[in-house]
Amino acid sequence: MKKVLLIDDEAAGRQLLREYLAEYPDFVILDEANNGVDAVRLCNTYHPDLVFLDVKMPGLTGFEVLTHLAELPRVIFSTAYDQYAMEAFEVHAVDYLLKPYTRERFSRAMRKLNFERDENTAAPLAESLLAGSGTYPERILVSKGRKLVPLTTACIIWIAADGDYCRLHTADDVYHSSYGISSIEEKLDPATFLRVHRSSIVNISKIREAHRYGKSYDLVMLNGQTVRVSRGYMDRLRDLTF
Template sequence: MRTIIVDDEEPARLVLREFLSAHEEIKIVAECANGFDAVKAITDSQPDLLILDIQMPKLNGFEVLELVDRPPSVIFATAYNQYAVKAFEVHAVDYILKPYSKERLTEALDHAKEHLKKKPLPVQELAAAVGMRSTPLERILVKDGSKVHVIPVDKIDYIEAQDDYVSIKTEGKTHLKQERMAELEKELDAAKFVRVHRSYILNLERIARI
């Protein structure tokens, strides 16, 4: 399996590379220390497998996948279990918590092989060991041609539904993102964002400042 390693911590990449050396079927085609390099490497190399950290500078692991047109099979390797729900929503084949053992990595690689054979394991089975909890979005990415706009959610005034898109109003600007309103609503903090109409979500904190 052609594999890319993405982690902003060099010691973590060294450990992972050592563990992977025991697997002859794994060929590491790139190593990346940040999200932007990862997007480029995935686009250029078209790997079979991505072993991806979540908390990284510039772009986090989920944002990397959002910017890739055809993401490969993904194993998330992270020190935090609160992202497990979202990991399986983006069809990760496994989610391993640092520090992990050689045996746990081997198990994750077996899941990746099954996924590549079009026999993915049930999400419930994969998630059971990590205590799934969801965490609200902190920022939203919007692709605009070759540019990427990073919008902190606390800067959003309101969001308007437009068919299969959402129009995000922030600081006097409008950004159009291809995502359904219902899906975006699930990812926002319900204590800060409220859907007041089938077509509108308001940021309560921004209203308080008017």
């Protein structure tokens, strides 16, 4: 049996999915949500195998929902907006159902699911974002303009808090995360990423040099930017000093 969640802000959209899914007895609908915030809560509670996900919803968009999930299920987008199809496939969605869609179109989407192919491995979306042998992800979803793109964590030079969100600096660009800096710190490998300020995390391998500043240091990163180490975090830097 495969666990399914229906996420759509329109009751008619959820009803249509229930009707079409009735022909698939191996897929059990566990719950529904009509907004992005509840979608995150349900996904992290039930750990579904498949989520039918709308794009534009109150609270969080469908793409933003994905950035808040502890585990990434297979996703079929179901939406009235055609302009987000490219973004959907960039995050390795199984399919993109454009409302109004027929029963046959729904069936084609379902045929793309192949759980038996890799029952013991992660879904395609999870493979893209959580690849790696360790506990910490080697790739994450981050915002770039109006879309989400996968980013290899090794490319991150440093991270700056931006209110309740964060900016992730790489050699070529700046990306945005909807996570706060403390949440990001928990998700990144502490052997690589060091919190040096309440507003800053640095990739240790991307430090070019350190300059003493009073009783603290300024870290010059490989992209030329300078990150200040606050006194409260100096012990962490000293632990790396020989």
